Structures are given as structure tokens and as C-alpha cells.
Amino acid sequence: MILTRRVLRWPIKQSPSLPVNTCFSSGIAFDSIKMAAMFSSSEISKTASSLFSAYASFAGSMMLVRSVANELIPHQLRSYLYSAFRYFFTPLSPDLTLAIDERCGMSKNQVYEAAEVYLSTRISPKTERLKLSKTRKQKHFTIGLEKGELVVDGFEDVRLTWRFVCTEGQKPHGGEKKHFELSFNKKHKDKVLDFYLPYVLLKAEEIKKQDKMIKLYSRQCPFSCEDDNERRGGSWGSIILEHPATFDTLAMDPALKKMIIDDLEMFLRRNAYYKKVGKAWKRGYLLYGPPGTGKSSLVAAMANYLKFDIYDLGLTSVRSDAELRRTLLSTTNRSILLIEDIDCSSEVLERQMRNKNKKLPDKTGLTLSGILNCIDGLWSSCGDERIIVFTTNYKDRIDPALLRPGRMDLHINMSYCTTDGFRLLASNYLGISSKHNPFFAEIDSLLNSTEATPAEVAEELMKSDDPNIALQGLVNFLKRKRDEADDETENKATGCGEVDSSVRRLNAIVSRVKRLKTNVDQRKIMMRKRK
Numbered sequence: 289m290i291l292t293r294r295v296l297r298w299p300i301k302q303s304p305s306l307p308v309n310t311c312f313s314s315g316i317a318f319d320s321i322k323m324a325a326m327f328s329s330s331e332i333s334k335t336a337s338s339l340f341s342a343y344a345s346f347a348g349s350m351m352l353v354r355s356v357a358n359e360l361i362p363h364q365l366r367s368y369l370y371s372a373f374r375y376f377f378t379p380l381s382p383d384l385t386l387a388i389d390e391r392c393g394m395s396k397n398q399v400y401e402a403a404e405v406y407l408s409t410r411i412s413p414k415t416e417r418l419k420l421s422k423t424r425k426q427k428h429f430t431i432g433l434e435k436g437e438l439v440v441d442g443f444e445d446v447r448l449t450w451r452f453v454c455t456e457g458q459k460p461h462g463g464e465k466k467h468f469e470l471s472f473n474k475k476h477k478d479k480v481l482d483f484y485l486p487y488v489l490l491k492a493e494e495i496k497k498q499d500k501m502i503k504l505y506s507r508q509c510p511f512s513c514e515d516d517n518e519r520r521g522g523s524w525g526s527i528i529l530e531h532p533a534t535f536d537t538l539a540m541d542p543a544l545k546k547m548i549i550d551d552l553e554m555f556l557r558r559n560a561y562y563k564k565v566g567k568a569w570k571r572g573y574l575l576y577g578p579p580g581t582g583k584s585s586l587v588a589a590m591a592n593y594l595k596f597d598i599y600d601l602g603l604t605s606v607r608s609d610a611e612l613r614r615t616l617l618s619t620t621n622r623s624i625l626l627i628e629d630i631d632c633s634s635e636v637l638e639r640q641m642r643n644k645n646k647k648l649p650d651k652t653g654l655t656l657s658g659i660l661n662c663i664d665g666l667w668s669s670c671g672d673e674r675i676i677v678f679t680t681n682y683k684d685r686i687d688p689a690l691l692r693p694g695r696m697d698l699h700i701n702m703s704y705c706t707t708d709g710f711r712l713l714a715s716n717y718l719g720i721s722s723k724h725n726p727f728f729a730e731i732d733s734l735l736n737s738t739e740a741t742p743a744e745v746a747e748e749l750m751k752s753d754d755p756n757i758a759l760q761g762l763v764n765f766l767k768r769k770r771d772e773a774d775d776e777t778e779n780k781a782t783g784c785g786e787v788d789s790s791v792r793r794l795n796a797i798v799s800r801v802k803r804l805k806t807n808v809d810q811r812k813i814m815m816r817k818r819k
């Protein structure tokens with residue numbers, strides 16, 4: 289108040305030392321001249337001293353008040369008063385800011401991870417700094433926000449601002465603490481929590497699925513392609529699965545192929561259904577058939593289709609039920625557990641032998657009941673979207689307990705190459721179709737009377753870039769197979785003595801050599817003609 293009164297009493301005078309109508313080009317210079325004209329130097333110094341004395345008396349009284357308050361008012365009441373004072377005198381912001389930390393305790397924060405992925409697709413052209421990275425195994429660049437960068441996003445009528453913040457960790461060598469700040473108008477709080485953030489999680493999941501590199505895990509693999517270069521628990525190592533098999537390249541009965549795809553689709557859709565009926569969300573497939581009919585290729589096609597990782601578990605490397613449990617618990621959701629050649633697993637066969645011969649000692653700690661428990665017992669319920677695939681060349685050698693529905697839901701017979709299968713392979717390997725090709729009819733009739741695996745047919749088709757040579761080679765191969773099969777049947781039917789059968793085999797070899805020579809001659813003639 290003193291200060292105000294003094295200021296108001298200042299006289300407004302013109303300085304006699306300056307001519308009133310002097311002209312200046314600069315406005316600032318003109319103002320300062322005006323000021324100087326208003327106050328004489330003695331008056332300015334008087335004003336400054338009164339200002340200083342006012343400030344000193346104000347600061348002194350405040351210090352006195354503060355020390356009295358510190359003495360008389362208890363600490364808790366004081367801090368309450370301060371916060372109330374701050375609350376009433378700080379202007380209210382209409383915005384709410386959510387801090388999304390990188391970690392929740394020891395584990396990663398799912399919302400933070402999702403935001404990282406989602407925001408990489410929301411970067412505006414105005415953003416000035418971005419983070420770019422790519423590991424040797426990654427196919428695409430990874431783009432992220434740099435410290436302090438902003439992304440503005442919209443969701444229905446809500447405007448949201450994301451900011452990426454990095455701060456120094458409090459502990460020495462604690463590294464950087466990272467978090468996102470998400471700001472929006474307070475009135476949209478419910479919409480953001482109930483709809484926007486779940487939408488971000490969903491979108492991030494979709495983006496991850498698109499870019500996902502499928503991994504093949506094995507306990508025998510000495511290293512891991514995980515980003516943090518750590519092996520998963522349960523001693524799994526991994527490599528990127530680069531198997532190009534897809535359902536489009538698989539030569540198998542089209543109806544069977546469609547049935548498998550539909551079954552997988554239904555399995556993926558049925559999360560709620562599995563919960564409702566009280567079953568673990570998993571599905572078991574048994575693939576059986578002779579070697580080279582595409583069992584492993586089908587597993588790769590399933591993984592590529594679903595974008596699921598594969599855990600290749602050799603049962604022979606598992607020593608006990610406890611180890612099997614540990615190993616399976618360290619596998620992730622959305623994965624395929626592959627147990628190949630289940631009939632060759634000595635433990636599974638052993639139980640059958642033990643049943644027949646009760647005296648056989650229990651050699652290992654891995655038992656069939658341990659395996660069954662992991663497939664559909666209580667342990668199997670730890671995890672979601674799991675697929676278990678058993679493969680075997682001999683279905684009849686497997687313990688029926690393993691095959692019952694609920695354990696192996698679908699039994700898929702991978703059979704010899706059919707005419708449909710051949711057409712697909714011919715189109716894949718040679719880029720040809722059956723139209724006007726003279727070889728197709730002959731190959732069809734040979735395939736109907738001979739058992740050849742898709743692997744054998746594919747091998748023949750790969751032998752030449754020239755479709756005619758490759759197809760002629762396949763015809764010869766199938767004829768040879770047919771003759772061999774005929775010879776074998778004949779041998780079995782006649783049941784002659786050893787000498788007779790040796791003579792017949794010798795004759796068969798001679799006739800086969802003759803046929804081969806004819807084929808070679810034919811091929812030479814064709815080559816000459818082409819030249």
C-alpha cells in the first residue's frame with residue numbers, strides 16, 4: 289500500500305533540459321527521452337531507495353511470520369495448509385495425464401509395450417526426431433519415438449497427446465527410466481480407459497502379428513534369437529523359422545486341406561467357448577503317414593498360417609516327468625508343441641512293454657502318465673492357444689491312451705501323392721498346368737497304380753528346368769516303382785524257395801537296367817531333336 293501511494297504521488301514534469309519538439313527516428317529512443325523528461329535523476333534515486341526499503345520490510349515480516357508458524361503449527365498441519373493453499377491458488381487444468389511406465393515391478397508393462405508398437409504407426413510428418421533400429425534377423429526397420437517427442441492421436445471426438453519421456457534412474461548405474469505420458473481432456477477419462485486403451489492393445493497385437501517372425505525353439509539349440517540374447521527358461525534355444533511351406537504349397541487332398549484350415553480357424557475363434565465348457569484352450573493333432581508325405585511341412589504350414597512359434601520337443605532328451613513339466617511350462621502361448629516320431633520314443637513304447645512284461649525295471653523318470661498329464665491333465669491348463677502335434681510313421685505302434693479324443697483331437701492321414709497333389713507340385717516346381725500336356729494322363733494313371741510320396745515326386749520334378757525332361761523322368765521313376773512293387777507282390781504270392789527268388793530278383797534287375805538304358809537313349813534322342 290505504501291508503495292502504491294508513493295508511486296501515485298510522483299509528479300509528472302517535463303525536463304527543462306530537452307526541447308519538446310525534438311524529432312527522433314527510433315520509437316524506443318523517443319520513449320526513453322520521454323521518461324527522462326518525466327523524472328529528474330534525484331527523484332529516480334529517491335524512488336529506488338523507497339522501493340528497496342519496502343521490499344526489506346516485507347521480507348522481514350514474512351520471515352518473522354514463517355518462523356512463528358514453524359514454532360507454533362505442527363508439521364502435518366503445516367503441510368496440509370500448504371497443499372490446501374496450492375490447491376486453491378493453482379489454476380485448474382482441464383487435462384488429465386496418465387503416466388505409463390515401462391515396467392510394473394519385475395515384469396514389463398503391457399500397456400507400455402503396446403504403446404511403443406502402436407505409436408510407431410502414428411508418427412506425424414511434423415515429428416522431428418525418431419529412433420531407428422534393426423537386428424540382423426529382423427526383416428523391417430523398427431521405428432520409435434525419441435526422448436521428448438510428441439504424437440497427437442484422435443479417437444472418436446477425443447484428442448490425445450502422447451509424449452515419450454526418459455529420465456535418469458535414481459540408483460547409480462540404474463540406466464534410464466522410460467515412460468509415456470498420455471494427456472487428454474478430463475471429461476473423456478472413462479472413454480479413454482474403457483475404449484481407447486483396449487483399442488491400442490488390440491491394434492498393437494495386430495501389428496505384432498503382421499511383423500512377427502516365427503521362431504523354432506529346440507532344447508538342443510545352443511543359442512537364442514531372442515532380442516535380449518537370453519535363452520528362455522527350460523533351456524530352450526531358438527532360430528527364426530524360415531520354412532517356406534504354406535497351405536498353398538502343400539500337396540494334399542484339397543478337402544482334407546480345407547478341413548484342417550477350418551479346424552484351425554475355429555480353434556482360434558473359440559476362446560470364450562473353451563472357457564464356457566471348462567476346457568483348456570488347446571488342440572491336439574496326430575499326423576501319421578509314411579516318410580516324405582509332408583508331416584513336417586504341414587507343421588511348418590500351420591505355424592506360418594497361425595503365426596505361432598514351434599517348440600520342437602525330442603522326448604528322448606527329457607529325463608523325468610518333472611523335467612517335462614518344467615520344459616513345457618517355459619513355452620509361450622500361441623505356440624505349437626511338436627513331438628516328432630512319437631512311436632520312436634522309447635519311454636512311450638516302454639510302458640507298452642512293461643504292461644506285457646511286468647518284470648521290466650522302470651529305467652527312466654519320464655513316464656507315459658507324465659506325458660499324458662502334460663497334454664491334458666492339470667498342467668496342460670497353464671497357457672492359452674496351445675497346439676500339440678504328434679507325428680508318426682506308424683500309428684498302430686502308439687499307445688491308444690495317447691490317441692483318445694481330447695488328447696489328439698484330429699488324426700490326419702498324410703498319404704501318398706494323389707493326382708491333385710501332383711498337379712499342385714507340377715505348378716509349383718515347373719510352373720505348368722495339365723492343359724495340353726501329354727505327360728499328365730500317363731502320370732495320373734501311374735500314380736493311381738503306384739505308391740509314390742510327394743517328396744519323391746517333388747525330387748523328380750526338381751531334376752530339370754525343362755518341364756518335358758522333368759516329367760519324362762517322373763514317368764520313368766513311377767514305372768520303376770510300379771515294376772518293383774509288382775515283383776515284390778509276385779514274390780510274396782509264389783512263395784518259392786530262396787534260389788528261385790534270387791534268380792527272379794536278378795532277372796528283375798537285368799530288365800530294370802535294360803529299361804533304364806532305353807530311357808537314357810530316349811532322353812538323348814529328345815535332346816538331339818531339341819538342338
Ligand SMILES: Nc1ncnc2c1ncn2[C@@H]1O[C@H](COP(=O)(O)OP(=O)(O)OP(=O)(O)O)[C@@H](O)[C@H]1O
Binds near residue numbers: 537538579582702
Ligand atoms: N505334401 C507335400 N507337399 C509338398 N511338398 C512335400 C509334401 N510332402 C513332402 N514334400 C517335400 O518333401 C520334403 C520332405 O517332406 P517332410 O519332411 O515334410 O515329410 P515328412 O512326412 O515329415 O517326413 P519324415 O516322416 O521323414 O519326417 C519337403 O521338404 C517337401 O519339399
